Amino acid sequence: MDEREKLAVDAGDAELVRYFYLSMKTGDVVDRLNKLELTLSTCQDDVPFNAQVKSYYGACDQDGDPWIVKPVASADEMFYHRACSLAYLLDHRTGTFAAPTTAVLIGGKRFRVTKVVPHSVQISSYNYMEAPFINILRADLVNRWLFFDEDRNPNNYLVIHNSKNRKFVVAIDYDKADMLSDTMKITGMPEKFGWLRAEKTRFLTLLRPENFDGLSIDEFDARLSAFTAITMEELVSLAQKAFIGYCADPEAMATKISGILMRRRKYIDTYFRNMFKSGAETISNSQQTDYSAFGQSFLDMHNKNK
Numbered sequence: 001m002d003e004r005e006k007l008a009v010d011a012g013d014a015e016l017v018r019y020f021y022l023s024m025k026t027g028d029v030v031d032r033l034n035k036l037e038l039t040l041s042t043c044q045d046d047v048p049f050n051a052q053v054k055s056y057y058g059a060c061d062q063d064g065d066p067w068i069v070k071p072v073a074s075a076d077e078m079f080y081h082r083a084c085s086l087a088y089l090l091d092h093r094t095g096t097f098a099a100p101t102t103a104v105l106i107g108g109k110r111f112r113v114t115k116v117v118p119h120s121v122q123i124s125s126y127n128y129m130e131a132p133f134i135n136i137l138r139a140d141l142v143n144r145w146l147f148f149d150e151d152r153n154p155n156n157y158l159v160i161h162n163s164k165n166r167k168f169v170v171a172i173d174y175d176k177a178d179m180l181s182d183t184m185k186i187t188g189m190p191e192k193f194g195w196l197r198a199e200k201t202r203f204l205t206l207l208r209p210e211n212f213d214g215l216s217i218d219e220f221d222a223r224l225s226a227f228t229a230i231t232m233e234e235l236v237s238l239a240q241k242a243f244i245g246y247c248a249d250p251e252a253m254a255t256k257i258s259g260i261l262m263r264r265r266k267y268i269d270t271y272f273r274n275m276f277k278s279g280a281e282t283i284s285n286s287q288q289t290d291y292s293a294f295g296q297s298f299l300d301m302h303n304k305n306k
Contacts, residue, residue, distance in 0.1 A: 003095025003226040026093040030241040033102045037062045072110035081112040087147040087177040094226035099172040124154035150202040151176030188271040217276040
């Protein structure tokens with residue numbers, strides 16, 4: 001059972017599983033989103049207030065489910081948002097609760113679209129420095145680091161409940177993810193766990209590096225393993241399906257971006273596994289030296305692509 005299947009079991013409620021496509025393999029989710037038929041709503045009653053103030057409109061799909069949509073200005077921007085949808089698909093693939101997101105044509109016009117998360121509240125309504133929220137946010141750092149998504153604030157996480165009142169955190173908003181950069185915008189600090197960001201105008205996580213002190217790799221192993229289980233072939237297939245009709249050469253672009261994500265994944269997996277040990281063992285000086293050399297070689301490789 002992979003992490004997406006485990007999440008479906010944890011969610012429990014058939015309606016939650018259906019609504020968030022948790023019973024579907026990620027490749028089938030891409031096919032479903034590619035066949036999405038949205039009709040713009042005539043009123044804004046179904047549009048959450050925070051989306052209304054950001055100029056989103058309401059829409060409804062062929063199943064009667066609500067979406068929020070926003071116009072896209074150009075074909076290049078449309079491709080950018082299709083690339084961002086890969087972040088959602090990888091969230092789905094790795095068992096991360098996430099709002100379905102993509103970009104589609106509605107009546108021949110371009111829109112980026114996100115499925116409304118019903119009966120939800122922002123994570124800021126809770127003390128997210130306590131369990132279960134802090135555990136979820138710690139693991140979520142792996143995803144946002146991989147996606148170079150530096151727009152993580154309390155507005156980007158919603159909390160929902162299942163019928164047994166179990167709380168789940170749903171990631172939303174992928175429009176600031178950078179799936180195209182072939183250089184490292186976020187790197188790990190070699191002496192102690194932490195991160196350095198090329199762009200410092202937003203936040204990668206709601207947490208500080210000290211919120212990760214004393215942890216075991218067990219906190220991250222399931223998420224890291226879920227990502228490393230994705231083959232290059234699978235990733236290329238997902239990306240190519242997302243890009244068909246939105247760029248000149250979907251296969252070449254899918255292969256390029258998949259290679260970029262694979263290199264980021266290797267870097268992050270190595271970094272976390274060097275910084276955190278089973279039972280929160282401290283890292284040895286020789287391991288730190290090994291990581292430092294690895295990180296430098298990785299950066300050198302990416303700098304050649306600038």
